[in-house]
Amino acid sequence: xxxxxGLHFYKLEALGNDFMLVDQRTQTATxxxxxxxxxxxxxxxxxxxxxxxxxxxxxxxxxxxxxxxLKLTIFNCDGTAAEQCGNGLRAIALWLDRRGQLETNHQxxxxxxxxxxxRARHQRYTASLPGVKRIEQAELPALPDQALHADLxxxxxxxxxxxxxxxxxxxxxxxxxxxxxxxxxxxxxxNIGLACLxxxxxxxxxxxxxxxxxxRGAAATRACGSGACAAAVSLLLxxxxxxxxQVIQPGGGVMVDWDVDQELVYLTGPARxxxxxxxx
Numbered sequence: 001x002x003x004x005x006g007l008h009f010y011k012l013e014a015l016g017n018d019f020m021l022v023d024q025r026t027q028t029a030t031x032x033x034x035x036x037x038x039x040x041x042x043x044x045x046x047x048x049x050x051x052x053x054x055x056x057x058x059x060x061x062x063x064x065x066x067x068x069x070l071k072l073t074i075f076n077c078d079g080t081a082a083e084q085c086g087n088g089l090r091a092i093a094l095w096l097d098r099r100g101q102l103e104t105n106h107q108x109x110x111x112x113x114x115x116x117x118x119r120a121r122h123q124r125y126t127a128s129l130p131g132v133k134r135i136e137q138a139e140l141p142a143l144p145d146q147a148l149h150a151d152l153x154x155x156x157x158x159x160x161x162x163x164x165x166x167x168x169x170x171x172x173x174x175x176x177x178x179x180x181x182x183x184x185x186x187x188x189x190x191n192i193g194l195a196c197l198x199x200x201x202x203x204x205x206x207x208x209x210x211x212x213x214x215x216r217g218a219a220a221t222r223a224c225g226s227g228a229c230a231a232a233v234s235l236l237l238x239x240x241x242x243x244x245x246q247v248i249q250p251g252g253g254v255m256v257d258w259d260v261d262q263e264l265v266y267l268t269g270p271a272r273x274x275x276x277x278x279x280x
Contacts, residue, residue, distance in 0.1 A: 004029060004031075004035065004279050005279055005280065006278055006279065007022065007027065007029055007278060007279045008022075008023070008026075008027060008276070008277075008278050009021060009022050009046065009276065009277060009278070009279070010022075010023075010095060010273070010275075010276045011046065011048070011273075011274040011275050011276070011277070012091035012092075012094065012095060012271065012272065012273055012274060013091065013271070013272050013274060014087035014088070014090050014091045014223065014225065014251075014269065014270065014271040014272070015087060015222060015223030015225075015249060015251030015252040015253075015254065015269060015270070016221075016222030016223055016250065016251030016252070017049050017050075017087040017088075017221055017222055017223040017224065017225065017251060018047070018048050018049055018274075019048050019049065019050050019051070019052050019085075019087075019088050019091050020039065020040075020046050020048040020050075020051050020052070021052045021054065021091070021092065021095060022051070022052070022053050022054070023054050024053055024054060024055040025054065025055060025056055031051070031053075031075070032079070033075075033078075033079025033080070034079065035079075036051055036075050036077070036078075036079040037077070037078055037079045039051065040076075040077030040078070040079075046277075046279075048077055049076070049077055049215070049218045049221050050074055050075065050076055050077065050082060050085050050088055050218065051074070051075040051076075051077070052072060052073075052074060052085070052088050052091070052092065053072070053073040053074075053075075054070055054071070054072060054092070055070070055071045055073070056069065056070070056071065057069055057070055057071035057109045069107075070107075070108050070109065071108075071109040071110075072088075072089075072092070072108055072109065072110045072111075073111070074088065074110070074111065075217075076215070076216065076217025076218045077217065077218050078217045078218070079217075080188075080216065080217040081111070082111075082157055082216070082217065083110075083111045083112045083156035083157040084110060084111065084112040084129060084155055084156030084157050084226045085110075085225060085226065086127060086129055086155075086224070086225020086226040086227075086228065086229055086267045087223055087224070087225035087269075087271070088225070089108065089110070089115055089117060089127035089129075089225065089267070090117075090124075090125040090126070090127050090225065090267065090269060090270075090271045091271045091272075092108065092117065093106070093117035093118070093119070093125035093126075093127060093271065094125055094271040094272070094273060095273065096117070097119060097125070098273060102117065102118075102119060104118065105117075105118055106118065110156065111156060112129070112130060112131055112155065112156020112157070113130035113131050113156065114130060115127055115128050115129060115130060116128045120268050123270065124268055124269055124270050124271075125268070125269070125270075125271055126266055126267065126268040127225070127266070127267050128264045128265070128266050128267075129155050129156070129225075129226060129229050129264065129265045129266075129267060130156075130263065130264055131154065131155065131156060131263055132153065132154070132155050132229065132230075132233055132258070132263055132264065132265050133153070133154050133263065134151050134152065134153055134154075134233070134234070134237060135152040135153070135154055135158070138152040140152060140160070141160070141180050141183045141186045142179075142183060143162060143179075143180075144176055144179055146164065146165060147162050147163065147164065148163040148164065148165060149162075149163040149234075149238060150162045150163065151233075151234040151237065151238075152190065153230035153233050153234055155226045155229055155230055155233075155265065156226070157190070157191060157216070157226060158189065158190035158191065159190060159191045159192075159193055159213075159226065159227055159230035159231075160180065160190045160191070160192045160193070161193050161195055161230050161231050161233075161234035161235075162176065162192065162193065162194050162195065163195055163196075163197070163234070163235070163238070164194040164195060164196045165196065166196055167196045167198075167210040168194040168196065168210075168212050169212075170212065170220050170250075172194065172212075173192075173194055173212040173213075173214055173220055174214065174219075174220055176192065176194060176214075177192045177214035177220075180192055188216050188217070189216075190216065191213055191214065191215050191216055191224065191226070191227055191230075192213070192214045193211055193212065193213040193214075193224070193227045193230065193231050194211065194212050194213075195209055195210070195211045195231040195234065195235060196209065196210045196211075197209055197235055197239065198210055207235065207239070207241045207242075207245050207246070208245070208246045208248065209228075209231055209232065209235060209245055209246065209247045209248065210248050210249075211227065211228060211231050211247055211248065211249050212249065212250065213227035213228075213249070215227070221251075222249065222250045222251035223249040223250065223251035223252065223254075224249070225254070225267050225269075227249075228247040228249065228254050228256055228267065229256050229258075229265040229267055231247060232245045232247055232256035232258065232265070233258055233265060236258055243256070243257045243258055244256055244257040244266075244268070245257075252269070252270065253269065254267055254268060254269035255267075255268045255269065256268075
């Protein structure tokens with residue numbers, strides 16, 4: 001990949017969901033699906049779940065432009081495009097904050113719509129994910145006998161949220177994902193999550209959700225931000241629960257709040273800067 005030699009990048013993670021971030025405002029670079037696939041390899045490349053590309057949303061010389069100055073493009077590690085990335089949004093919020101560039105309710109244009117980023121308490125960050133809805137008319141795939149319910153939730157990218165009677169192992173997740181994807185029309189159609197609502201001692205009625213997600217283009221990941229939001233929405237539609245909900249994945253926990261009227265989900269959790277480098 002000599003054409004990408006010298007490319008400056010940043011490595012970030014949120015709950016073990018890891019990213020390669022490239023700021024295209026300061027350097028010109030285009031990526032083919034094959035190049036992304038090579039860069040995403042954890043033995044011979046940088047290694048990541050998603051590639052995040054930041055660019056100008058509008059002409060920076062236009063003084064009359066709207067305040068949405070940043071645009072995000074997302075690719076999975078296999079080179080396919082993604083519409084949304086909740087953990088990636090929080091990682092970008094951290095990255096901007098370290099540079100002194102995180103404004104109050106900082107707006108970011110994503111393929112799914114405008115998201116806002118902000119600093120939360122305890123070194124955490126909040127991202128809003130727009131356009132959440134349940135696809136009511138969707139014909140769902142056949143499900144394993146253990147499944148309790150399922151919903152197809154759209155958050156830019158589609159999530160099949162399967163309510164599971166107990167916390168699922170990674171082996172169970174992969175088995176269920178294979179079961180769904182082997183059905184006609186369902187191969188790589190959506191992210192697949194197994195969500196288990198746990199009993200909580202919280203007197204307010206807030207719930208605790210244990211979740212595992214199989215992501216399109218990235219397989220089973222340690223965490224999926226939009227998957228956590230989709231799981232919370234699905235459970236809130238079917239149970240009388242107060243928000244925010246705590247969603248726990250193998251990589252850690254996040255808090256999810258849902259503004260039904262605005263069709264926005266708010267995702268709050270940690271993020272970490274790992275390192276920066278240049279491609280040889």
